[in-house]
Amino acid sequence: xxxxxxxxxxxxxxxxxxxxxxxxxxxxxxxxxxxxxxxxxxxxxxxxxxxxxxxxxxxxxxxxxxxxxxxxxxxxxxxxxxxxxxxxxxxxxxxxxxxxxxxxxxxxxxxxxxxxxxxxxxxxxxxxxxxxxxxxxxxxxxxxxxxxxxxxxxxxxxxxxxxxxxxxxxxxxxxxxxxxxxxxxxxxxxxxxxxxxxxxxxxxxxxxxxxxxxxxxxxxxxxxxxxxxxxxxxxxxxxxxxxxxxxxxxxxxxxxxxxxxxx
Numbered sequence: 001x002x003x004x005x006x007x008x009x010x011x012x013x014x015x016x017x018x019x020x021x022x023x024x025x026x027x028x029x030x031x032x033x034x035x036x037x038x039x040x041x042x043x044x045x046x047x048x049x050x051x052x053x054x055x056x057x058x059x060x061x062x063x064x065x066x067x068x069x070x071x072x073x074x075x076x077x078x079x080x081x082x083x084x085x086x087x088x089x090x091x092x093x094x095x096x097x098x099x100x101x102x103x104x105x106x107x108x109x110x111x112x113x114x115x116x117x118x119x120x121x122x123x124x125x126x127x128x129x130x131x132x133x134x135x136x137x138x139x140x141x142x143x144x145x146x147x148x149x150x151x152x153x154x155x156x157x158x159x160x161x162x163x164x165x166x167x168x169x170x171x172x173x174x175x176x177x178x179x180x181x182x183x184x185x186x187x188x189x190x191x192x193x194x195x196x197x198x199x200x201x202x203x204x205x206x207x208x209x210x211x212x213x214x215x216x217x218x219x220x221x222x223x224x225x226x227x228x229x230x231x232x233x234x235x236x237x238x239x240x241x242x243x244x245x246x247x248x249x250x251x252x253x254x255x256x257x258x259x260x261x262x263x
Contacts, residue, residue, distance in 0.1 A: 001058040001059070001200055002056055003017070003018055003057060003091075003203065004016075004060050005060075005193070006039070006061070006062050006078060006079055006192060008063065008068075008074050009063045009066070009190055010071060011030060012028065012189045014189070014190060015046060017050055017196075026193065035068075039078050054086050055086070059208075061192075062076055064076060064095065066116075066140055068117070072216075072217070073236050073239070077237075077238075080240040081243025081245075082243060082247055091207065093202075095114070095216070097124070098191070099160060100126040102159075103128075103157055103159075103183060106128050108156055109125050109157070110128070111148075111152065111157065112126075112162075113148065115162050115166070120143055121145055121162040122142050123160075124138055124140045124141065125137040140216060149171075149175070152178045152180070153175070155178065155180070156181070157180070157182075157183055158181070159185075159187060159188055163188075164185075
């Protein structure tokens, strides 16, 4: 099974195409505030490099947060547009769960962390359960470094941008009985590879996104509040429509070229 995975929950953009456990193509870059303008060209580049087409895929996988509200919306809207244009099944992968996959078979709980734009930290705690899966010890949270520290009740492996930016505050608030081990900085950034691997597992189990796709924001965004007040069309819906229209036009051009070649 081949899958296209998109990770845009932070300013770091990661896109990958996997066939089962094999990486076919991958591109990562610091996108800053340009996630929206960079994502589709990056996807196009991966298909050009791999020689694949959208029709060769078995499905799509998208990281749904928590993280940057704008980045999450860009990723979800793009994948919804691709799904709408192709009919491919879409899987939804929590960002922190994908990050935890860097430490499969860990003997202690794993706590990935990301920075919230409001000066707080996103985190969750996972325990390796074997059989290729983690159990959630603490579900996705957002709060000050002290709240994160108090949620750690035993020796834990910690990593991610939330740790690197808030290390001193977290250490100062740790219970005396708790020790932490810091994971490798090589895996501090979210990766589409683990989004793809979880997405493939979901495809095999039939865990496919329905019509209602909800980002895992953890906290409500100002955009959500304004949307409720205005009753307008969300930014996700607008981008999804643009992507769907673009992809449908490309697919139609490809079919016309194929028809001419067959004549």
